[in-house]
Amino acid sequence: MQRSCIYLLGAGGMGMAPLAQYLSDQGYTVFGWDDFASDERKAKLSFIQWTASVPPNCDVCVYSSAIDQKNPRRVAAEQGCTCYQRGAFIAHLLKDQRLCVVCGSHGKSTTTAYLIHLFQRHGVPVNYIAGAEFQMDYYPVACGKYPGAITLFELDESDGTIDLFSPDVAVILNTDWDHPRHYPTEAAYKQAFASLASRTKEQVISNESFGLPASKQTAIPSASTLLELDVSAASQAFQYLTQQSVVHLDLDMFPGVRRRQEVLLKTQKLTVLSDYAHHPNELKALLQKLTADKVQWTVAFEPHRGSRLQCFFKEFVALLNQCPRLYLHPLYEAFEVNTYCDASLQAALPHAGRIQDLIPSDWLEVQQPAALAFVGAGKIDTYARHWVEQWMHLVVERFKPVEVRTHIPLKQASRMHIGGETLFACEPKDLSELQWVLHQCQSIGLDFFVLGHGANVLIPDGCYDGMVIFLNQPYWKQCALIDDAPPKGSRRYRVGAGCSLPLFVEQAEREGVGGFEFLDGIPGTLGGALNMNAGTQGIGILDRVEQIDWVDSSGQLHTTQHSELTYAYRSCETLRNGVAVSAILTGSVDSPDRIHQQRLLLRERRSEHQPNGYTLGCFFKNPMLAPAGQLIDACGLKGLQMGSICVSPKHANFIVNRGEGRFMDVVQLVRMVRSQVYNQKQVWLEPEVQLLGKEWHELL
Numbered sequence: 001m002q003r004s005c006i007y008l009l010g011a012g013g014m015g016m017a018p019l020a021q022y023l024s025d026q027g028y029t030v031f032g033w034d035d036f037a038s039d040e041r042k043a044k045l046s047f048i049q050w051t052a053s054v055p056p057n058c059d060v061c062v063y064s065s066a067i068d069q070k071n072p073r074r075v076a077a078e079q080g081c082t083c084y085q086r087g088a089f090i091a092h093l094l095k096d097q098r099l100c101v102v103c104g105s106h107g108k109s110t111t112t113a114y115l116i117h118l119f120q121r122h123g124v125p126v127n128y129i130a131g132a133e134f135q136m137d138y139y140p141v142a143c144g145k146y147p148g149a150i151t152l153f154e155l156d157e158s159d160g161t162i163d164l165f166s167p168d169v170a171v172i173l174n175t176d177w178d179h180p181r182h183y184p185t186e187a188a189y190k191q192a193f194a195s196l197a198s199r200t201k202e203q204v205i206s207n208e209s210f211g212l213p214a215s216k217q218t219a220i221p222s223a224s225t226l227l228e229l230d231v232s233a234a235s236q237a238f239q240y241l242t243q244q245s246v247v248h249l250d251l252d253m254f255p256g257v258r259r260r261q262e263v264l265l266k267t268q269k270l271t272v273l274s275d276y277a278h279h280p281n282e283l284k285a286l287l288q289k290l291t292a293d294k295v296q297w298t299v300a301f302e303p304h305r306g307s308r309l310q311c312f313f314k315e316f317v318a319l320l321n322q323c324p325r326l327y328l329h330p331l332y333e334a335f336e337v338n339t340y341c342d343a344s345l346q347a348a349l350p351h352a353g354r355i356q357d358l359i360p361s362d363w364l365e366v367q368q369p370a371a372l373a374f375v376g377a378g379k380i381d382t383y384a385r386h387w388v389e390q391w392m393h394l395v396v397e398r399f400k401p402v403e404v405r406t407h408i409p410l411k412q413a414s415r416m417h418i419g420g421e422t423l424f425a426c427e428p429k430d431l432s433e434l435q436w437v438l439h440q441c442q443s444i445g446l447d448f449f450v451l452g453h454g455a456n457v458l459i460p461d462g463c464y465d466g467m468v469i470f471l472n473q474p475y476w477k478q479c480a481l482i483d484d485a486p487p488k489g490s491r492r493y494r495v496g497a498g499c500s501l502p503l504f505v506e507q508a509e510r511e512g513v514g515g516f517e518f519l520d521g522i523p524g525t526l527g528g529a530l531n532m533n534a535g536t537q538g539i540g541i542l543d544r545v546e547q548i549d550w551v552d553s554s555g556q557l558h559t560t561q562h563s564e565l566t567y568a569y570r571s572c573e574t575l576r577n578g579v580a581v582s583a584i585l586t587g588s589v590d591s592p593d594r595i596h597q598q599r600l601l602l603r604e605r606r607s608e609h610q611p612n613g614y615t616l617g618c619f620f621k622n623p624m625l626a627p628a629g630q631l632i633d634a635c636g637l638k639g640l641q642m643g644s645i646c647v648s649p650k651h652a653n654f655i656v657n658r659g660e661g662r663f664m665d666v667v668q669l670v671r672m673v674r675s676q677v678y679n680q681k682q683v684w685l686e687p688e689v690q691l692l693g694k695e696w697h698e699l700l
Helices: 017-025 039-044 072-080 086-093 108-121 186-199 226-242 248-252 280-292 306-311 313-320 343-348 380-398 431-444 501-510 526-532 592-609 628-634 663-681
Strands: 005-009 029-033 060-063 082-085 099-103 127-129 151-154 169-172 203-206 262-266 270-275 296-301 326-328 370-375 404-409 421-426 448-450 463-469 479-481 490-496 545-551 557-561 579-589 614-618 645-647 654-657
Touching: 005 017, 005 072, 017 029, 017 086, 017 127, 060 072, 060 086, 072 082, 082 086, 099 108, 099 186, 099 226, 108 127, 108 151, 108 226, 108 248, 169 186, 169 226, 203 226, 226 280, 262 380, 270 380, 280 296, 280 313, 280 370, 296 380, 306 313, 313 343, 370 380, 380 404, 380 421, 380 431, 404 463, 431 448, 431 463, 431 545, 431 579, 479 501, 490 501, 501 526, 501 592, 526 579, 628 663, 645 663, 654 663
Parallel strands: 005 029, 005 060, 060 082, 099 151, 099 169, 127 151, 169 203, 270 370, 296 326, 296 370, 421 463, 448 463
Antiparallel strands: 262 270, 404 421, 479 490, 490 579, 545 557, 545 579, 614 654, 645 654
């Protein structure tokens, strides 16, 4: 390990990829190969130089547990360099670090991820090698950038290399017997953790009994579920390692771990879940959660390793018999070959279907809320994601002749330049197509959201599992004077929901129609402005509306006169669950020069007081006490920052993205601002910015 080049065999898996990232951060040149890594996977792991054989300048090869002694690449590597099993290599690599390991039968990936998240949230430098990817790639899978910092490592006991570690701190979650191929008895399995505890230099954090002095072991606070135990263990370890407290906000911001109760799809009628449970106790905990949700659940289960299935066969059968709707995926052998066959499981569960009989078309239009859980640690997650893609293809077909696109990025669709993607998106050409889209969304159970210029919409990271509708076609951009006989001195426009407000105001000025100057500088479309009653100077756009044509969530067209509208400051109850199609707005005959001068004056005031950059304008509604910006400023919060997101030093009611800000950074900053203003002024500020797919009360 003296040279700067290291070769990893089996580099694409979740055991090896984090090690590759850590080594790259440490300054090593990392080469590697994996027979099963796709081109997409290789591209994602860009810190690995992919080559099928060990380069001449590498004298160290590290191989995963899945690479057996007869593997030809391993045999070839052993001819020219020193080879290490992954666990043995990491034990040597980290032996001089201040090391905290997380281990146990269940939950170590989630606990490690929570612990990493807490370090990141509190801004404490930490090195780590995780065992699972974060959802949305929120954090890297590993980090080795901080000399002298604590190192966190998810320690796997399956291959026996746990015996090579002597950490400073050990988090031992549980010792439920597992990996019977390596540990033939429960006693042998438990002894591996007991020995680790005895070698731990400072502190063991666990509820297991290891016979240690009271000063050397800290108990994990009690928890009613395995997930709650993971959270408690991570919090306890973080507090010990940093002497800093954990608050609920820290935990609320956790982005999630892939394949750990990960929601792959969630509509009004269907939820699809992926979970890593592959041990009877993990499966039991998952089934308890599914039952508690009181939704009609279907489980697709993949046995993992023949040795585990054989050892715990009765337990698996007893648990899976509790699933009235069950499908079985073939056994995932991992590196075990010609071991126990899963045909006996199918025979013991005659009510279970085969995974290929789980047909996406049967789930396209369910009558009542239903859910589907793909469960297992091998190939079933890939199967689940492919199943969802097949379901999506069927959905796209249902919307024809309207063209529906899938997996559309939305980051550039918001003026704050934050956001993930939408599962579906479309651009209806006219009213009939919009009605068809809304009708189909209701039938399938898809949420929908009409997105204009993104001037007042904050878009979460991740995926919006609904339909984003863009009114970009010419039909929606109409803006024309009505030629009937208006009241003396007034003029009326019919304006489409997709018409740009700046263009509308420009046209009104040219045609000598005043009364709309207050809209100058609002960068959205008419539809969005109507939905939130946008305005300035105490005037809202709905004050200028004579009539709105809109469609409800079923696609039915309505016409509502001004006297029938229900609206207030920054809200329109009439349009809460509908989509504006067009509106008639009333202005007054005026001089184009006077209108122009008024607009210039308003523009100068905005330029003087409002910031530029990636912002959604005023973030909070103005309460009765005083303008929101004035209250925030009085509390000394100008410039308050979370990551790349900050309260503008120029105008305190503007939140600005100064770089690569994330959605949860905005949420955290909003929470902090609201809390401080309430503590000092006894006023709860309410956001006027809309959320895509969420409600503010869910986050605040």
